[in-house]
Structure formats: C-alpha cells, structure tokens
Amino acid sequence: MALADPTRRRIVEMLGEGALAAGEITARFEVSAPAISQHLKVLKAAGLVTVEVSGQRRIYRLDPAGLDAFEAWVRQVRGFWHASLGRLEQELANPEKDEGVV
Amino acid sequence: MALADPTRRRIVEMLGEGALAAGEITARFEVSAPAISQHLKVLKAAGLVTVEVSGQRRIYRLDPAGLDAFEAWVRQVRGFWHASLGRLEQELANPEKDEGVV
DNA sequence: TTTGCATTGACTTAATTAAGTGGATAAAGA
DNA sequence: TCTTTATCCACTTAATTAAGTCAATGCAAA
Numbered sequence: 001m002a003l004a005d006p007t008r009r010r011i012v013e014m015l016g017e018g019a020l021a022a023g024e025i026t027a028r029f030e031v032s033a034p035a036i037s038q039h040l041k042v043l044k045a046a047g048l049v050t051v052e053v054s055g056q057r058r059i060y061r062l063d064p065a066g067l068d069a070f071e072a073w074v075r076q077v078r079g080f081w082h083a084s085l086g087r088l089e090q091e092l093a094n095p096e097k098d099e100g101v102v
Numbered sequence: 103m104a105l106a107d108p109t110r111r112r113i114v115e116m117l118g119e120g121a122l123a124a125g126e127i128t129a130r131f132e133v134s135a136p137a138i139s140q141h142l143k144v145l146k147a148a149g150l151v152t153v154e155v156s157g158q159r160r161i162y163r164l165d166p167a168g169l170d171a172f173e174a175w176v177r178q179v180r181g182f183w184h185a186s187l188g189r190l191e192q193e194l195a196n197p198e199k200d201e202g203v204v
Numbered sequence: 205t206t207t208g209c210a211t212t213g214a215c216t217t218a219a220t221t222a223a224g225t226g227g228a229t230a231a232a233g234a
Numbered sequence: 235t236c237t238t239t240a241t242c243c244a245c246t247t248a249a250t251t252a253a254g255t256c257a258a259t260g261c262a263a264a
Contacts, residue, residue, distance in 0.1 A: 026248095026249095039214090041250090055224070055248095057248070107244075109244085141244090159218070
C-alpha cells in the first residue's frame with residue numbers, strides 16, 4: 001500500500017502545500033536521494049502524484065484523481081467523510097484487507 | 103581523440119597497473135563521479151578499455167587490442183618504436199592530422 | 205512450540221544518464 | 235583587424251537505475 005509508509009505520507013503532506021522538485025523533497029529528509037526517488041516511484045505508480053520534467057528537474061505534484069480514489073477508500077473503510085492522516089495511521093497499524101487499494 | 107585529454111591519459115596509466123572499479127578511479131581524482139564516468143565512456147568507445155560488470159561494480163581494464171592500435175598510430179606519427187606519454191603530450195599540443203585515430 | 209526458510213520492504217552504495225554551464229577555439233562578416 | 239557567432243568539450247548538478255544489506259514478517263515442517 002502506497003500510503004502505508006510514514007515517509008511517503010509525509011511526502012504527500014508536503015506536496016499538499018505545493019509542488020516540489022525531487023531534490024527539494026530529499027533535502028527535507030535525512031535519507032539518501034535514491035531512497036526518496038524510490039518512494040516517489042511508488043507514489044507515482046499508485047497514481048497519487050504526477051511528475052513534470054522541467055529541464056534537469058522533476059517537479060512532483062499531488063494527483064487530485066488519485067487522492068479522490070484514496071478518499072473514497074478511506075470512506076469505505078472507516079465510514080467517515082473526512083479522512084485524517086492520524087486516523088489513517090490507526091487503520092494501517094491494524095491492516096485487514098486493504099489489498100489493491102491506492 | 104580519446105587520449106587528447108590528460109585525465110583520460112592518467113586513467114589509462116592507472117589501468118596499466120591493474121584493473122580498477124569506476125569508484126576506485128574516481129577516488130583518485132578530484133572531479134565528480136559523473137565526470138569520470140564520462141571519460142570512461144570515451145575510452146570504452148575508443149576501444150582502449152573494457153568493462154566487466156561485477157555485481158554493483160564496473161571493473162575497467164586496458165584493452166590490449168586498443169593499445170596495439172594506439173601504439174601503431176604513435177609509430178606512424180612519430181617513427182618511434184617506444185612511445186612515451188611525455189612525447190605524446192608534445193604531439194597532442196600540436197595536432198595536425200590525428201583524425202579518426204584511436 | 206519452535207526452528208528454519210522464503211518474502212517483503214526500506215534502505216544504502218555504486219554507477220550512470222540527462223541537462224545545463226562556462227571557457228576555449230575557430231570560422232565568417234563588418 | 236575586430237567582433238561576433240557557433241561549436242566543442244570538460245565539467246557540474248539533478249535524478250535515477252541497479253544491486254545488495256538488513257530487519258521484520260509469515261509460514262510450514264519437525
């Protein structure tokens with residue numbers, strides 16, 4: 001699950017504030033550049049983010065469609081209309097049948 | 103010309119002592135890893151070195167055939183049997199018709 | 205129960221590709 | 235003769251791919 005990892009959730013939160021280049025995301029963490037690159041790959045494969053190539057840079061943005069799908073999943077699983085990453089944390093700590101979601 | 107650059111000539115000299123991984127070559131210079139990678143690419147395209155992939159490493163070695171061709175070129179240009187990199191330096195400082203060689 | 209083994213996932217290191225910069229050189233026109 | 239313009243070429247930064255480590259998890263056999 002793309003959002004099962006706390007680092008990836010933090011990336012999604014960051015992108016919620018606005019688009020960022022891969023290097024800007026890396027700078028906000030203490031792990032290596034390849035580690036972030038790999039997380040971004042997972043998020044992209046899950047349809048949660050998009051990339052725009054801008055010269056040497058790769059600009060990452062949240063993908064509204066992917067977030068919609070994610071929100072729908074949260075509604076289904078929890079019965080809430082407004083998902084918070086805090087509650088999601090609880091959910092993910094006790095995974096039942098989350099297969100194939102986002 | 104692959105051997106026109108002093109960095110590349112130093113790489114060839116180093117490999118004369120024995121095979122080295124790309125990273126070991128990089129460590130012996132003060133330029134970035136991509137810069138060395140690019141030099142190695144030129145040397146490989148010129149047939150002067152070979153690469154062996156060994157797990158995560160790329161082992162670079164002199165290619166005897168390429169060196170033979172180079173030696174033949176030096177003989178032709180200078181009329182000497184034993185080329186020295188020092189004399190080559192002189193030659194390359196005043197290039198006349200070195201096209202297509204090595 | 206427990207032991208052993210295969211799988212998964214986040215991470216690192218090694219190396220490269222891609223894109224852009226800056227300096228030197230050469231050719232061409234005023 | 236200048237000057238300008240174009241082209242190389244070595245280099246850097248940005249980002250990635252590939253390969254391997256390590257710890258946690260799951261699970262089947264003893």
